[in-house]
Amino acid sequence: MQKVAVVGCGAAGLCVLRHLTIPRKKDLLSSDPIRFEVVAFEQAPEIGGTWVYSPETGYDAYGLPVHTSIYKNLRTNLPKDVMCFPDFPYKPELPSFLHHSDVCAYLKDYAQHFNLHKYIKLQTKVEAVEAVPSSDGLLNNSVKWRVTYQNLSKKTSSNLAVKNDEANMISDVFDALIICNGHYSVPFIPEIQGKELFQGIVIHSHDYREPEMFADKTVVCLGARSSGIDISIELTSHANKVFLSHRGQPLQCEFPENLFEKPGIRELTSDGVVFEDGDFHQIDTLILCTGYKIDFPFLHENVGVQTEHNRVTPLYKHLIHIDFPNMAFMGLCLNVTPLPLFHIQASFVKAVLTGKISLPTADEMRKDEEEDFDERLRNGMAQHYAHMLGDKQWSYNNELATICGCELLPKYFEDIYEFVKVKRSKFPATYKEMNIDFPFED
Incomplete structure (x- = not known):
């Protein structure tokens, strides 16, 4: 029994929970299926991550920065046909381009359908994650993870401003760790000449x-x-x-x-x-409208993760920690259909943790990571687009799915994505009024 910690219960975290706690049919037929003891940490009072809208900005009731970047009238720029997990479609009566409240409700339906709430600690903030050396004192592939967290609901007005309320801290050790804290909550603020002079x-x-x-x-x-x-x-x-x-x-x-x-x-x-x-x-x-910074403030330096120029290293396939393969970072990829990608990534992570697949050596994975990055630079991409996939998302999804043995995404995911991309580029003010029917009609 592997003890697994999941940090964050937005779409990526919920998807990981579903894959680690719901055995596939072929696993149920096994005489000794591998199971996981999973604990998920969510600092908000409810699941949904950035899709939980709040009219408030600045800081929340616990003195923490408001997590969501959703605005009141936001509708998805991808239709529901591809804005879903492949095995859990939206209700057919919903419009193609969804209001943010529909996505939030969908994630809650997903969690209820797969009975995920029993694994989730709400109002629980992860304060620190550090690698625990193995019995020989070395940090190696058998490393475990010490997670220190606190229950925010126990904070009082007298200790609200205290970042590390020692009396309220709990530590636990896990065999594996999956980070799903999102990357649309810490604003990137560019330097602009004269900004300090502007009176507006x-x-x-x-x-x-x-x-x-x-x-x-x-x-x-x-x-x-x-x-x-x-x-x-x-x-x-x-x-x-x-x-x-x-x-x-x-x-x-x-x-x-x-x-x-x-x-x-x-x-x-x-x-x-x-x-x-x-x-x-x-x-x-x-x-x-200048984007966001990838931030893992709870990671100890011995985890060995760097985030320079929004490039998270060392990662194999934008996902698996090369030095510690029992640690994964979900959903870093940009310009993608997020929920289908989470579904594939979660399947891959599960296959790694169960030993169903064997990863290349650390040197081979590092070479793969560097070759991917160097190719981006040669093609003129900026360093901060290290995890940008765009049109490459389909080959990426298929590669991971083939390696771990899960089903490939249906081809219509790509077809719909490409169809909408053209409409969005030509008619940005009106394309969300379309109702997508497959096969398409112009």
């Missing part, structure tokens, strides 16, 4: 909740990935004027008439912005 409002998209507060304002959204485009379009219904500022190629799409695309920001002044084309505009608000 500056917020990160992490703290954006609704467009009404920007009524009659002139707003710049910096960054043109999913959140930047979605928020800038939503703002046009209330703001006087919106600038979408970014350094990429001009977007070939239809925008609302009061949304203007501009290059990056050269500098801020007391009352405005100078873009890199030299144009100056007076503005009231700057919203930084």
